[in-house]
Amino acid sequence: MLVRFSAFSLSALLLVGCATSAKLDPSSDTSTTTPAATEAVATTGASGNAKAVATESQKRQAMQRVSNDSSETIRQLKKSVAAKPWAKEHLALYLYDLDKQSLLWQYNATSAMRPASVMKLVTTITALELLGSQHRGRLELLISAADAAALQQRPAMAALYKLKQPLILRGIGHSALERRDLFAVHEELTRLGVAAPERVVLDRSWLPKNSPAAAFDENPLSRYNVVPDALLLEQNMQAYQLVSTNTSLQLRVTGLAEPIVADTKNLQLVDEPCAAKQLQSLTWQWSGDITAPKLAVAGRYPKRCTDAGYAQLLPADWSWQASWRAFWPDAKLVKLSPNAPQERRYVLSTLVDEPLSVRIRSINKYSDNAQARLLFADLSNVAETGDKHADTELAFGFPAAGAMTPADLQKSASVITQFLQQKRIDTKQLVLENGSGLSRQETLTAALLGKLLQWQWAQPSRFDFIASLPIGGVDGTLRKRFKNQPGAQCAFLKTGTLNNTTALAGYLMPQNRGPLVFVAIVNDEAAATEGVQQLNKLVNQLCQ
Incomplete structure (x- = not known):
């Protein structure tokens, strides 16, 4: 197994001191030390001081070499960028040394740019801080008061109970419902003594299914164009x-x-x-x-x-019906109702999503737009997460379903903006629509994203965040990029791609210097060709 150490990891190891102490003989008397012994001790001390001075000198020389190398690298970067006429107005860069806590270079860093998918970094960093790494969405199974009472009175070994009222499936922030989750519903209902329901309400009121006013591009049926809702099953693919x-x-x-x-x-x-x-x-x-x-x-x-x-070929409800029939092949066609009844309901069971620390890996490593948009929506209920949705009232052995506040995308945008402003990050050029970057309205600056990445580096959640980033030449959207190049295993960068936009943002871990914040965004017709080549060149130069 190849183990690669960066300058960052080596410097961290050097911080671990190895303290040793001499083991003294309790019977010895220091007052009887001979002059020869004293002279030997003095000589040893002088030698040790000389070695320490030499070591410090070597460290200063090494630091100076790194500083000189960094200065030369920056000069090369500036020369490389200056050679591209389109870069004068259509390229934004932000480069920051995390060890020295110094800004190395910024170029058009305060200009509004279309970020494409690097906008997901803003969404995921904010969510990690405000929702917490263990935050989970959930799928609630709700039943009527009459059915709750009947189930409470059902003898343990009796036949499976047939619900008199529809079973309600209510999604709140669950980002990745799959067929296996329906299997879990099937197992949970059977465990609780409930027969296959004939009527089901798909309660999407937390985030209703809305079709876009017009197709985003020429591939409306593709996965990246999925419009999420509160009960998005296998992204309806x-x-x-x-x-x-x-x-x-x-x-x-x-x-x-x-x-x-x-x-x-x-x-x-x-x-x-x-x-x-x-x-x-x-x-x-x-x-x-x-x-x-x-x-x-x-x-x-x-x-x-x-x-x-x-x-995306089938109507969304057909996907649910088809999956439901896979587990209850003898059941009648499940009737799906669009609206949940208004009377009091009780929570039969709850299925939870993966924790946020795991979810953001799909969002950042593989640029999952639907999950990013669901997480963005979840931020509108920052003050109402976890058990705050549920009431404490119990009836018939089941907790009453709590009130649910629908997601509000405008509120999500306000939550993110206020979060950034609290960190003293300028948000004048920030425009948020859905938090995924799949938008022609969303904008930010390279400086905003760079300063947010600086802040994230100092947080306890940075390890969860860094683990979510694609690694050059290894995985995610960088799996085939930087292979056998200096950027391999050095670039921990989120990618962004739209028509006339390419971007990279995250961290670089060079072997010969400390970690760097790197943000680069190109908004130009040459983004997909010269833009990608230029960003690759910059990354490789910094990782050498």
Whole structure:
């Protein structure tokens, strides 16, 4: 196993002193020390002082070399940036030495820039501080008072009880619901003596499902474009296979037992090359239900083309119904109601999400937009987290469901802004929309992000945060970047990519100097080409 030490880790090790003490003979008498012994002690002391002076001199020389190397590196960086005409106005940089606590270089650092996904760093740092690393979202299983009373009176070995009122599934801040969570619901209901419910209310009132006014880009069905809600199951993504002939279009999709022959009266099957993701340009219209689905497709699609992958194809409620039937195959089609009843409900059970310290790894390492947006929404209820949602009242052996405050994205933006201002970070150029960076409105400055990263470095939660960052040449969105280059295992950086935007932000851990805060954002038509190359060059120069 290769163990790589950075200057930071070595300096930390040097702080651990190895104190030793001489073991004296209790019978000895220091007053009888001979002159020869005294002279020997004096000689040893002089020699030790000389060695100490030499060591201090070596340390000063080493520090001076590092300082000279740093100055030369900065000169090279400035020269490299000056050679790019587009960098004059479209590049922002912030570079800070955490060991020396000094600003090495800033360039357009107070200009408003579109940050793309490095905006997720603002969201996750704020959440770690205000919500705590052990904060968890949850899925509540709620039942009526009558059902709670009946369950309380049910004999232990009696047949499974059939709920008289709908089972309510209420999501509050749960960021990553999967089929295994529905299996957990199935197991929990069985353990509590409840039969498969025939009616279920999906209570999304914490964060209602809202469709965007318009598609963000030309890939509306892709994972990064998922619009989250309070009960987002597997990000509403399904595996699919789409096959066309000269005259027809057939779709296979996870959750539907049989392939669907689509209504193609508004579809043009054309003699064009078959390419990936061509289904993104089609319009999908579903009708019926999961037992008898009907699909009408409009647009253009190549003849004799087969495409497969993952996409948001099914209506959100169909995903729930399909997953539910996987665990209760003999149950009737679950009827889903859009609205939760207003009468008092009781908490049958609660399933919790992974802790925030784990969740932010998906957000930062793999740039999960849906999870970032859910976490941003969760920040609107900073003062109402944990058990503050629930009442203490007990009835029929079950706690009463507490009042729930819906997420408010404008309040989330205010919470983050106030948090930054409390840290004396300038927020004049900060614009927040959803906290993920998947936005054409969100802006910040390189200085804002750099100063926030400086602050985070000094916090107890920094280890959770650093563990969430992609590592150059190792994992996350940097897995294939910086391989066999100086930036490998030196760059702990969040990436950001949008049309005309590329960004890197986080920490650099060079071997020959202390850790650095590094923020670089390019907003230019050349971002995806020259911009990426320039940022890679800067990182590699600093990591040498």
